[in-house]
Amino acid sequence: MARTAAALHILVKHKELAEDLLKQLEKGAKFQTLAKKHSTCPSGKKGGSLGEFTKGTMVPQFDKVAFTAEMLTPHLVKTKFGWHIIKVLYRT
Template sequence: MPIAMARHILVKTAAEAEQLKARLAKGEDFDTLARRHSTCPSRKRGGDLGEIRPGQMVKAFESAVFRKPVNQVQGPLKTQFGWHLVLTYFRD
């Protein structure tokens, strides 16, 4: 079973997610932006969600984690919780 490590930034609007994604593309730090802007309790850990296994997250989020390129910011991605920017990396 695959295991992924993921971080995310959760915000209320697509526009806010797009603005943060543009800042990330310009080189701003994911950890710092997550701590300042995310509405998820994981913001205290820079958006770190730890280990994720298939079946643990909502479908749209899980698809970004397990089906999109790693080490690239995915999103904005809409779920019932809001708009996410997701950064995934796989453990060895």
């Protein structure tokens, strides 16, 4: 079972915007470019990079995706902070 993961994410307030960004990613848009332009999280300035984090560090809904979802595929998840598009880069 993985103990750490590294991920990129884009945080937005509205589901409609999150779904639109997800569609843009599916059509080949660059994750980092969209994160810099749209993410309300400070990590947006770094292209959405959250770096490496341990299991249990993030809110439960985010943590579940980070440690169980398919890697390198953007996933949409809602937390108390808003709508996230999460792309897991690796797990260790």
